[in-house]
Amino acid sequence: xxxxxxxxxxxVAIAVVVGFAVSVQSEQTSDTSVAATERPxxxxxxxxxxxxxxxxxxxxxxxGRDQIAPVYNPVYVxxxxxxxxxxxxxxxxxxxxxxKAYPITHLNQREMVIDTLDGTPILASW
Amino acid sequence: MVHRREIDGEEIxxxxxxxxWGNAMTWWDHDTGSIWSQPLGEAILGPRKGxxxxxxxxxxxxWEAWQAAHPETVALAVHASATDGFHLENMxxxxxxxxxxxxxxxxxxxxxxxxxxxVAGIEIAVVIDPGDPQRxxxxxxxxxxxxxxxxxxxxxxxxxxxxxxxxPFLGLGRSGLLADEDLNKLPAFTxxxxxxxxxxxxxxxxxx
Numbered sequence: 496x497x498x499x500x501x502x503x504x505x506x507v508a509i510a511v512v513v514g515f516a517v518s519v520q521s522e523q524t525s526d527t528s529v530a531a532t533e534r535p536x537x538x539x540x541x542x543x544x545x546x547x548x549x550x551x552x553x554x555x556x557x558x559g560r561d562q563i564a565p566v567y568n569p570v571y572v573x574x575x576x577x578x579x580x581x582x583x584x585x586x587x588x589x590x591x592x593x594x595k596a597y598p599i600t601h602l603n604q605r606e607m608v609i610d611t612l613d614g615t616p617i618l619a620s621w
Numbered sequence: 622m623v624h625r626r627e628i629d630g631e632e633i634x635x636x637x638x639x640x641x642w643g644n645a646m647t648w649w650d651h652d653t654g655s656i657w658s659q660p661l662g663e664a665i666l667g668p669r670k671g672x673x674x675x676x677x678x679x680x681x682x683x684w685e686a687w688q689a690a691h692p693e694t695v696a697l698a699v700h701a702s703a704t705d706g707f708h709l710e711n712m713x714x715x716x717x718x719x720x721x722x723x724x725x726x727x728x729x730x731x732x733x734x735x736x737x738x739x740v741a742g743i744e745i746a747v748v749i750d751p752g753d754p755q756r757x758x759x760x761x762x763x764x765x766x767x768x769x770x771x772x773x774x775x776x777x778x779x780x781x782x783x784x785x786x787x788x789p790f791l792g793l794g795r796s797g798l799l800a801d802e803d804l805n806k807l808p809a810f811t812x813x814x815x816x817x818x819x820x821x822x823x824x825x826x827x828x829x
Contacts, residue, residue, distance in 0.1 A: 541654030543667040544640070550656075551642065551665055558639030560649055565637055571695040574688055579701035581685035584709075587694070588623045588679040594691035596684065598701030606646060607637055608697070609626070616626035617677060618635055620646065620659055 565607035571595065586619055588612060597621075622810035623679040624662050628672060643819050660812070660820045676717065676808035678759075681709065686755040690790050709755060712811040714747055715821075716740050716759055722824040724817040729828050730757070734773030735789075736827060737762065744768050745807060747827075750790040751776040760792050760804035767799065 544556055574596070579585075584599040590613035597608055602621035610617050626633050638647040638656050642665065648657040655667030662674040680687075684701070688694060713724040718741035725736055725747045731754050736747045744763055750756035751773060762769045769780035771787070778789040785797030792804030817824060 537651055540649070540651060541667065542649070543654065543656055548666055550640075553644075554640060554642045554647075554666075556638075556640040558637075560639055561636045562639050563637050565635075566697075567634075570698040572698045574692075574694050574696050577696045577698070577701065579684045579696070580703045582683050582703065583701050584681055584704040584707055585684050585687050585701075586623070586679060586681055587687040587691065588677065589691055589694075594687075594694040595697070596687050596691075596694050597697050598684070598699065599681070599704050599707060600702045601697060601699045607635065607648070609634060612623075612677075616632040618624045618626050618648075618674070619679070620622055620624070620648075 563604075563606055565609055566605050567609045569608050569610050586621065588617070588619065590615070595619075622659070622662075623677045623808075624674040625677055626674065628669070628674075643816075645816070645820070658820075660816070673719075676810070678806040678808050679810065680757060681712075681811045682757070683753075683755040686750075686753045689753065690750075690756060709757075709811065711813065713814050713817055713826075714757055714759065714809055715812045715817055715824075716745060716747070716807065716809045717821065718743055718807075722817075722821040723827060724812065724814065724821070724824060725827045726814065727757070727811075735771045735778065737770055738827070740825075743807075746771045746804075747809075748773075748778060748789050751778075752789070756790045758790050758792065759807045759809040760787075761807055762804070764799060764802045764804075769799070769804075 544550060579598055585596040586602060587596050592613050597619050606621055608619040610619055626635065634651040635648040636651060638649045640647045642658055646659040653668040655664045655669035657664050662676055664670050664672045709727045713726045715724045721741040723740050730747060731749050734749055734751060738745050743761060746760045746762050748758050770782060772779055772781050778787045783798040785799040786795045787804050788795055792806055794800040794802050
């Protein structure tokens with residue numbers, strides 16, 4: 496799945512990923528990377544790995560929690576307000592009232608969007 | 622892929638664990654710290670180990686094809702550039718219904734248009750939209766009082782028994798005996814075939 500390639504990319508290009516997120520933030524103030532810092536990350540939450548629980552075979556802790564920052568407070572605009580290439584891939588999800596599109600090139604950087612769809616809490620991931 | 626962030630009706634918040642398992646992303650939940658596998662949607666470590674999140678219907682397609690199907694769509698307020706490295710042609714549609722998982726390679730799917738199958742005892746159909754081969758969907762073939770068998774005929778998605786025509790991406794009944802019913806979308810996602818084999822070693826692959 497797509498996350499596989501992202502995970503691999505993250506192991507070799509962490510600085511690139513983080514650096515790119517920063518550059519996107521500076522380019523467009525409405526970028527959701529701005530909002531990601533608004534949710535305080537709980538610092539005292541249990542971590543099974545640090546607590547010594549035996550991870551399943553093949554488990555590799557490479558980065559810290561949220562070092563690749565999820566989008567915690569996504570911001571949306573009407574579809575005619577973005578200039579995405581028509582052939583670029585998007586993850587699309589549709590509810591009874593709302594349809595949302597997440598561009599893959601952005602999910603490549605942020606990997607997770609903590610979101611809602613017609614009031615239902617959802618997680619879009621890549 | 623898109624999951625419902627609820628356990629027993631309670632919302633949970635997830636973050637990025639920063640670890641790979643099976644070369645795929647893992648999450649952590651903010652209240653118990655449990656660690657989750659993305660492709661399985663299942664907690665693999667911590668207090669919630671064994672719990673699963675419900676996978677929701679979503680799709681991977683081009684921006685043009687998504688807008689055409691959902692003109693009302695909103696867009697995440699970010700830049701997007703041309704997609705590099707990921708093409709549907711290299712991927713498979715994965716249907717994971719818990720008891721059984723199956724994958725369907727995109728290129729042969731495009732050749733046939735629709736595959737009728739049974740996964741975990743559920744009659745399903747995997748459909749490529751003839752209006753735009755960048756659009757795919759997975760439907761349940763069960764309606765209120767009938768189970769349909771779908772075929773792509775002259776560019777239309779048709780139930781071979783009743784003659785009912787359905788929208789190939791949205792599942793809406795368009796014409797025919799069962800036109801007042803809609804096909805329900807089932808959760809599915811796209812993956813590279815090798816990754817499907819890693820996470821679903823017992824999974825079935827179409828074509829065999």
